[in-house]
Amino acid sequence: MTAIIFVLGLAVGSFLNAYIWRLHAMTDSRGLSGQLAADHRLPRIWEGRSMCPKCRKTLRWLELIPLVSFIIQLGRCRGCKARIDIQYPLVELATGILFVLSVWNLSSHGGPASGGEIGIWDLFRISDFGFRILPQWYLLAVLVILFVYDLRFGLVPDRVVLPAILIAFLYGMIRPGQINQLSMIHNSLFMILATTVGAGFFALQYYLSKGRWLGAGDIRIGALMGAMLGFPLIFEGLAVSYFIGGAVGIGLLAAGRKRFGETLPLGTFLTVGAAIAFLYGQELWNWYF
Numbered sequence: 001m002t003a004i005i006f007v008l009g010l011a012v013g014s015f016l017n018a019y020i021w022r023l024h025a026m027t028d029s030r031g032l033s034g035q036l037a038a039d040h041r042l043p044r045i046w047e048g049r050s051m052c053p054k055c056r057k058t059l060r061w062l063e064l065i066p067l068v069s070f071i072i073q074l075g076r077c078r079g080c081k082a083r084i085d086i087q088y089p090l091v092e093l094a095t096g097i098l099f100v101l102s103v104w105n106l107s108s109h110g111g112p113a114s115g116g117e118i119g120i121w122d123l124f125r126i127s128d129f130g131f132r133i134l135p136q137w138y139l140l141a142v143l144v145i146l147f148v149y150d151l152r153f154g155l156v157p158d159r160v161v162l163p164a165i166l167i168a169f170l171y172g173m174i175r176p177g178q179i180n181q182l183s184m185i186h187n188s189l190f191m192i193l194a195t196t197v198g199a200g201f202f203a204l205q206y207y208l209s210k211g212r213w214l215g216a217g218d219i220r221i222g223a224l225m226g227a228m229l230g231f232p233l234i235f236e237g238l239a240v241s242y243f244i245g246g247a248v249g250i251g252l253l254a255a256g257r258k259r260f261g262e263t264l265p266l267g268t269f270l271t272v273g274a275a276i277a278f279l280y281g282q283e284l285w286n287w288y289f
């Protein structure tokens, strides 16, 4: 079962790679990345076959197997021997791992057979598990896109983050499993609180610094984090993000890769913090307190 989920995650990761490039080609073709975008330009996000950005060779199915093709071809295009961007296998691997972790995580929290082995059909069954796994995968996939996008292009695409905030919010409202009016009102109040904390934390910094410390996109990621984590886990998500951001920042300073004061993409760290707190928030919380 784990292997099947992992392979599914790899395939979704492969789609996310294509989505990231095509979204970028569609929405931003200015500046330094203009040529890069033109290389990857395709008519629509859902149309067109994948090709090598260098020699424009259309890729056959054998060259499109997630992770495997990259390893077999030693990270190079079979046509022109150009290096394949390391983003491809890394995104595929990350998505595969996140999908597996979310299934393990859900099954350990009262899965379909209350702790028993999950079968492939549990994914499609109308059960608490089947109901929760797809929104979880969607939200984790969104975090992967936002991670790469902010790291590469320094942008947070609205068309990815805005629907995700809405879905995370709806998902959070019915999270505990019992769907009745009282719990939904109770949950939505806490969700509004968490989303306000997440967005407000960055909005405040944005207005205080007049946009110099962070971008408006970080406010949206903050809102997404709040909607995904709820209250009070939003505080944990923020703390984990800043801890990781600080650790990586110090590491880069020490390695001489960055000078002090150079900005690191905040959104990238926020997505990592959000993913960790989303999957293991409660465990971390219990361990810490």
Ligand SMILES: [Zn+2]
Pocket: 052, 053, 054, 055, 056, 057, 077, 078, 079, 080, 081, 082
């Ligand atoms: Zn090529």
